[in-house]
Amino acid sequence: FAHDADPARMRDLPARAARAGVQVRLVDSAAARRQAPYDLVLIDVPCSGSGSWRRAPEAKWALTEARLDQLCRTQAALLDAAAPLVAPGGRLAYVTCSLLEAENQVQIATFLARTAGWQSLSGLRLTPLDGGDGFFLATLGRNI
Structure with missing residues (x-):
């Protein structure tokens, strides 16, 4: 789960995750709390x-x-x-x-x-x- 108060700072997260071999799924904060x-x-x-x-x-x-x-x-x-x-x-x-x-x-x-x-x-x-x-x-x- 990754979150930033400034969504623009998260734009490159999918590319960084792909380089690291990590799967990224976009969810909103409420959904992230429910999935905990x-x-x-x-x-x-x-x-x-x-x-x-x-x-x-x-x-x-x-x-x-x-x-x-x-x-x-x-x-x-x-x-x-x-x-x-x-x-x-x-x-x-x-x-x-x-x-x-x-x-x-x-x-x-x-x-x-x-x-x-x-x-x-x-x-x-x-x-x-x-x-x-x-x-x-x-x-x-x-x-x-």
């Missing part, structure tokens, strides 16, 4: 983009405390909305292009503290020192 649960749900949440500030340094001046708080609330809401879509024994992958702990480690720790039946399986934090933009990935497992 899924073995894997990936959420690439809106974030500060702090992992790309080396390429766009002016963006760091646009991030205010209020904007970061708003982003963190949205991220938490998306985690909460995605969790019920995951099958028991399935995985939830949470991704940002942020290096900020509030959007990453703190967000995951808070989700695990408020949501029974989940565990952290793995995490990955890439920084610009790794040769690209900064990213964060946490993989959570839903208990059976």
Whole structure:
């Protein structure tokens, strides 16, 4: 299941999926919820983009405390909305292009503290020192 608030960003999904050998079926959000649960749900949440500030340094001046708080609330809401879509024994992958702990480690720790039946399986934090933009990935497992 793939969804983006901006449908134009999904236009090339069929071509990318074909290159990966993955079948794509278009459904609306309501149908996707009805077809749950899924073995894997990936959420690439809106974030500060702090992992790309080396390429766009002016963006760091646009991030205010209020904007970061708003982003963190949205991220938490998306985690909460995605969790019920995951099958028991399935995985939830949470991704940002942020290096900020509030959007990453703190967000995951808070989700695990408020949501029974989940565990952290793995995490990955890439920084610009790794040769690209900064990213964060946490993989959570839903208990059976």
